[in-house]
Structures are given as structure tokens and as C-alpha cells.
Amino acid sequence: MSSLRLLLVPRFCLALLFALITLSFAGHAHAYAWMIRHDYSRCATCHLDPSGAGLLTDYGRDQSDEVLRMRYGSPSSETSSTSGFLWGLLKEPSGLTLGGQFRPMFMELKVGSAPFASDTVPLMQTELQGELDVGHFRANLSLGIAPTDGSGASIAGRFISREHWVGYGISDDRFLLRVGRINLPFGVRSIEHTLWVRRATRTDLNDTQQHGVALAFDGSGIRAEVMAIAGNYQIRPDAYRERGYSLSAEYAAAPRLGLGVSSLAAHAARDLLLKTSNTRQAHGVFARYAPWEPLVLLGEGDVLVQHTPGSPTLVGLASMLQADVEPIQGLHFMLTGETYTPGKQAQSYGGWLGSAWFFAPHADVRLDFMRRSEIFGPMRLPVTAAIAQLHVYL
Amino acid sequence: MSLKSLSARLPLVLGLALLAAPARAVPQFPREISNQLQLGYDPPCSVCHFENKTSSVTVTTPFGYALRDRGLTGRESLPGALTKLADDHADSDGDGVADTVELQNGTDPNSRANASLVDVADPNVGCSTAWPIRGAATPLALLLAASGAAIMLTRRARRIPR
Numbered sequence: 001m002s003s004l005r006l007l008l009v010p011r012f013c014l015a016l017l018f019a020l021i022t023l024s025f026a027g028h029a030h031a032y033a034w035m036i037r038h039d040y041s042r043c044a045t046c047h048l049d050p051s052g053a054g055l056l057t058d059y060g061r062d063q064s065d066e067v068l069r070m071r072y073g074s075p076s077s078e079t080s081s082t083s084g085f086l087w088g089l090l091k092e093p094s095g096l097t098l099g100g101q102f103r104p105m106f107m108e109l110k111v112g113s114a115p116f117a118s119d120t121v122p123l124m125q126t127e128l129q130g131e132l133d134v135g136h137f138r139a140n141l142s143l144g145i146a147p148t149d150g151s152g153a154s155i156a157g158r159f160i161s162r163e164h165w166v167g168y169g170i171s172d173d174r175f176l177l178r179v180g181r182i183n184l185p186f187g188v189r190s191i192e193h194t195l196w197v198r199r200a201t202r203t204d205l206n207d208t209q210q211h212g213v214a215l216a217f218d219g220s221g222i223r224a225e226v227m228a229i230a231g232n233y234q235i236r237p238d239a240y241r242e243r244g245y246s247l248s249a250e251y252a253a254a255p256r257l258g259l260g261v262s263s264l265a266a267h268a269a270r271d272l273l274l275k276t277s278n279t280r281q282a283h284g285v286f287a288r289y290a291p292w293e294p295l296v297l298l299g300e301g302d303v304l305v306q307h308t309p310g311s312p313t314l315v316g317l318a319s320m321l322q323a324d325v326e327p328i329q330g331l332h333f334m335l336t337g338e339t340y341t342p343g344k345q346a347q348s349y350g351g352w353l354g355s356a357w358f359f360a361p362h363a364d365v366r367l368d369f370m371r372r373s374e375i376f377g378p379m380r381l382p383v384t385a386a387i388a389q390l391h392v393y394l
Numbered sequence: 395m396s397l398k399s400l401s402a403r404l405p406l407v408l409g410l411a412l413l414a415a416p417a418r419a420v421p422q423f424p425r426e427i428s429n430q431l432q433l434g435y436d437p438p439c440s441v442c443h444f445e446n447k448t449s450s451v452t453v454t455t456p457f458g459y460a461l462r463d464r465g466l467t468g469r470e471s472l473p474g475a476l477t478k479l480a481d482d483h484a485d486s487d488g489d490g491v492a493d494t495v496e497l498q499n500g501t502d503p504n505s506r507a508n509a510s511l512v513d514v515a516d517p518n519v520g521c522s523t524a525w526p527i528r529g530a531a532t533p534l535a536l537l538l539a540a541s542g543a544a545i546m547l548t549r550r551a552r553r554i555p556r
Contacts, residue, residue: 053454112463119451148449150439154519155481207447235517272445272517275502275509346489377488378458383465 013198031189031205034324034332035267036288042223043189047138048097048131050176050216051225051248052189054163055099055129055140056393061085061362070330079236082361083090086394100128100394101144105294110384124389129163138167138176143368146207152232152272153181153207161234164208181209181234185216185225185248186262186302188286188320196340196348197300201264201282204248208255210242224249229266230334242266250331256290262302274308282307298322306343314343322352330358340374348374351385362393423472430498431477438516441502456486457493457503462485 031053035046043052046060056064065083081088085098091099103125110116127144142163146154152158165180183189186203193204202208214227225238225248231241244266250258264282272277284302291297304316322336336352350372358364368387424436440446453462464498466475479500481496486503487496493503498534 069453109451109462114465114467117450117462121449121451146447148443148447150443150446150448150516150519152445152447152519156520168492186484202417235519237517240517273440274505274507275440275511275514276507287549311507334547374459376459377485379460379484379486381459383459 002198008349017319019181031191032068033188033288033298034290034326035063036256036258037293037324037326038063039255041221041258041288042218044173044218044223045378046142049183049184050218050223051185052093053183054142055097055131057097058084061343062095065361067329069361069363071330075095078302082359083276087361093153094267095133097131097133098180098394099128101125101260101393102127102394103389104390106388108386110382112353112383113383116384123147125391127162128143129394134383136169138169138178140165140167140180151207152235153209154234160206160207175216176217178214179212181208181211182214182227182234184229184246184264185227186246186282187248187284187302188288188298191335192352195336196228196338196350197284197302197320199248200304200316200342201302202280203264203282210246221252222249235272237270240268244267258288260288262285262286271308276308280309294326295328298324298326306344306387311343316340316342332358334355344381345375345377364391365389371373396476422469426469426472427476427497430473431494433479433497435500435512437497437511438514439510440516441497441504446519455504458485460486460493 011187017278031047035051040046044050046056046063047053048055059203059205061083065080073099075218082365084090105124107121107123108116109119118194123145124147125144127142129140129142131138131140140163141320142161144160144162146158146160149158151158152164153159155161161181163181163183165178165182166180167176169176183205184203186201187197189205192198193206195222198204207350210229211226211233212228212230215224216225217223229242229244229246231243233236233241235241237238244264244268244393246262246264248260250260253259262282263394264283265279267277269277271280282302282304284300284329285301287298289297294381299321301317301319304318306314306316318338318340320336320338321335325335327333332355334354334356336354338346338350338352350370352370354368355367356364356366366387366389370383370385370387372383374383423442423468424439427433427441428436434481434536439448440455442461443452444458445452452461453466460473460479461475464475464478465471476494480492480534483492485492487506489506489508491499492548496503497511498509500510500527501508502511
């Protein structure tokens with residue numbers, strides 16, 4: 001065994017042990033659509049997924065260190081050795097990219113006239129993800145622990161796999177063909193998975209991924225992905241599985257302006273929420289715009305169509321507008337407004353006030369205050385939540 | 395075992411490990427709702443929990459919110475919240491039928507489509523649910539095994555001198 005290997009194996013084992021210990025205390029992908037303020041309209045610059053979120057490329061890790069976290073006066077052009085996997089403790093073998101996430105959460109929730117109720121979710125997000133690139137072939141796998149039973153990403157109890165796919169890069173990776181469980185291409189890929197635009201379209205990063213075949217294109221000025229949905233093969237019976245398509249395309253009209261369209265149509269013999277046959281559609285537009293580096297505006301509007309046999313077709317709307325302000329590098333304040341009208345019901349609306357502090361390499365704390373006025377049948381209920389999260393990216 | 399062979403065999407081992415059967419949470423609330431409202435069946439978890447994901451933070455269906463609004467914070471507060479819900483004739487889906495009456499009729503208080511709660515069970519989750527035959531291969535296991543095999547074959551082929 002070479003001296004290099006003698007050195008690497010114990011370090012690999014130690015790093016793996018450290019990762020597992022960290023993860024055992026503490027999952028879903030992260031995506032920061034507001035990185036467009038740094039002229040990053042493409043997602044594939046920093047992420048292995050051409051539509052964004054999840055594993056970071058080496059360049060993405062460097063950028064995370066240089067332009068994402070607070071620098072405390074040190075020049076932002078100097079990449080720290082801690083930007084690598086496990087803060088540089090381990091250099092992955094060539095062709096292998098590793099990452100992981102740990103996100104405990106504390107939440108206070110008040111519904112209607114009831115008092116605040118506290119919830120601590122130590123394993124809100126606990127996930128390890130790896131990708132192996134051999135020539136044109138790519139294999140990606142995420143494994144984690146869900147904070148709930150019954151997750152659609154479950155592979156055994158709370159043991160989950162949100163993503164697992166094999167892919168083939170074509171034409172210098174401008175095209176990527178993937179087969180497996182994949183994030184649905186739709187709208188602004190945002191970490192706020194409970195936003196109505198994500199929840200109503202069922203396109204969040206939490207656990208609404210589906211099995212299918214996807215083709216992504218990443219060209220100069222335009223990125224797009226279309227996916228044929230075969231269903232989520234981690235739920236049963238088959239009647240609950242949706243079949244259809246989802247697509248998204250974004251055009252970089254300027255270095256700091258992205259304009260996109262999305263479309264989705266899916267049918268399930270037994271809808272997960274309605275428990276009856278349902279064909280749902282969502283068609284929308286989204287935009288990302290940084291008129292000034294410290295300010296990014298993110299917006300999305302989606303028309304929702306729901307057709308259940310024997311009932312009139314319902315047409316609704318979900319929308320979101322978010323302003324992300326970064327007065328000093330690493331400190332963000334987010335103001336979000338959103339609406340949701342599922343059909344004939346009156347409009348639900350809400351607002352979020354959040355802040356995120358990227359205080360160390362690949363580590364941030366986030367505080368959110370959310371207030372919603374939600375319609376349930378004839379009732380309008382105020383829902384108030386205060387959420388604190390720690391997030392670590394390995 | 396070398397690092398290379400470890401990384402090549404890991405997907406294969408994981409693929410086999412993932413053939414395990416899924417764990418299920420022990421239902422407690424459904425039985426208590428059934429007993430109090432004399433339903434004759436246990437309502438599925440998804441009556442209260444969004445997308446059937448069970449934890450205290452997922453009690454976010456319209457019916458779940460209606461119970462929280464009436465004081466539901468845990469098991470001990472469930473009877474009071476249910477009584478208040480019945481007294482208020484709360485109708486979470488706005489279909490004109492009160493939630494407790496819907497449950498007694500065996501229909502979903504969250505769905506205007508009046509989906510049956512008696513005939514339709516919540517979905518099972520987990521890899522072993524992917525195929526009808528318990529323990530059979532799943533897409534994930536197949537992907538992992540195929541990846542591992544492809545990598546091993548690629549590396550073996552490289553070792554063969556020309």
C-alpha cells in the first residue's frame with residue numbers, strides 16, 4: 001500500500017465517522033436563488049444538479065466561502081481551506097463529490113385563538129449525499145433521516161432517500177439525461193418548502209421528488225429541464241403515484257435578471273391529499289432580479305387547475321414575492337409576501353420576515369417570523385409561527 | 395480494504411440493505427378519535443397530518459388546524475378539542491357537512507370530494523412497498539446495485555493489460 005493510501009484511509013474513516021456522528025445529532029437540499037446577485041444566473045456553476053440545489057461543485061464550495069459567508073474583514077477573494085468537504089478534513093477521491101446537511105429547528109406555532117405551542121425538531125434535516133462521476137456517467141444518491149413518519153421519500157421508516165439517479169452527460173454536459181428520483185423542475189427552487197407556491201404545486205425540495213426521466217439543458221443564457229414523471233415508487237399502492245410531466249425554463253435576460261416559465265400536469269388514480277382521482281396542473285412564471293447587489297427580488301405566480309371526476313374543475317392561484325437584502329456579506333434579511341387561492345374559496349395570504357446569518361464556512365442560523373391568514377372552508381384562521389434553525393453543510 | 399474497492403462496493407451493500415421492510419408509527423390518536431365519536435373505524439393519520447407525515451409539526455390539514463384552534467396540543471387535549479369541534483359544527487372543507495358528521499359518515503373532512511375514509515387507506519411508504527411482492531427489488535436498490543456493478547466492471551476492465 002502506498003504511503004499516500006496509508007495516509008488517506010485513516011483520514012477517510014475518521015472523516016466518515018465524524019460525519020455520521022454529526023448527522024446522528026441532526027436534512028433537505030439547499031438552494032439560494034438569490035445568488036443571482038453575484039451574476040450567477042446558471043445553477044450548474046455551483047451545483048451538480050443543473051436546476052440547482054443539493055451537492056455543490058468544488059467551485060460552488062469556493063464561492064460559498066468567498067461570497068456567501070461573513071468574512072469579518074478578511075478579503076473575500078481568499079478561499080479558506082475549510083471550504084472543502086467536512087471543512088477540508090477530507091479530500092474526496094477524484095470523481096467523487098460528497099456533501100451533507102444538518103438542520104435542527106425550533107418552532108412556536110399559534111393557530112387561531114389557541115396559545116402558542118412549541119416544537120423542537122432536532123432532525124429537521126439530516127442528510128448525506130454523494131455523486132460519482134465516471135466519464136459521461138453520473139450516479140447520485142442522498143440518504144438521510146426524516147423528522148416524521150410517513151415521508152414520501154422514505155425507504156425504511158424514517159430512513160429516507162430524496163434523490164437517487166443515474167445520468168449521462170451529453171455534448172460536454174450541456175445536456176444531462178437522468179433516470180431516478182429527481183427534484184421536479186418547477187418555479188423558483190427555494191429552501192422554503194412550505195411556501196404556498198411550493199406546497200400547492202407539490203414541487204418542494206423536502207420530499208416531493210418523483211421517479212422519472214429528466215433531460216436538462218444548460219446553455220449560454222438559458223437553462224431548462226423537462227421531466228417525464230413515472231410516479232413516486234416509494235409509496236404504495238400504485239394508485240397514489242402520479243404520472244405526467246414537469247418542466248421549467250429560465251432565460252437570463254441580463255446578468256442579474258432571470259425570467260422563467262414552468263408547467264406541470266400529473267394524474268393520480270388516488271390523490272395523496274384528496275384521496276380521489278385527480279388531475280392537477282400548474283402553469284406559471286417566475287423571475288429573479290438583482291437591481292442592486294444587496295437586493296434581490298424573487299417572484300413566482302402559478303395558475304393551479306384541479307380536476308376531480310364529478311366535481312367542477314377548480315382554477316386557483318399561488319403567488320410569492322420575496323425581497324432578499326444583504327446589507328453586509330453573510331447577513332440577509334428576507335421579506336416575503338404570498339397568496340393562495342385554491343379554487344372557489346376566498347384568498348389566503350401571508351407574510352414572512354426572516355433573517356439568515358452565514359456566520360462560518362458552510363454554517364448559518366436562520367430566524368423566521370411567519371403570519372398567515374388561511375381559509376379553510378368557511379373559516380379564516382390566523383396562523384402565526386416563529387422558527388429558528390441552525391444549518392450546517394458538510 | 396482499499397478506498398477504491400470500498401467506494402465501489404458501498405452502493406452494492408446499500409442496495410441490499412434497502413430491501414428492508416418499512417417501519418410504521420403506532421397509531422394512538424386515530425383510536426381515540428374513533429372511540430370518542432363512535433366511528434367504528436380508525437380514521438387515517440392523514441385526516442390531521444399533511445400528506446400522512448406524522449409528527450406534531452405536520453398537524454396542518456384543515457381539520458388538524460381546526461382542532462388546534464380549539465385547543466389541541468397533545469393527547470390529553472384531544473377529547474376537549476373534539477367536543478368543541480362538534481359543538482361549533484366546524485366544517486373544514488366547506489362542503490356544508492360538519493367535520494364530526496363527515497367522520498361519522500366515513501368521509502374525509504378535508505375533502506370536498508367526500509372521499510371515503512373507510513375504503514381508502516393511507517399509502518404505505520418505504521422501499522419495500524415499491525413492488526407488490528414484499529422485499530422485492532426496488533428502483534433505488536436496482537440503481538445502487540447497477541451503479542456498483544458498473545463501477546466495478548469499469549475498474550476491472552482498466553486493470554486488464556492490453
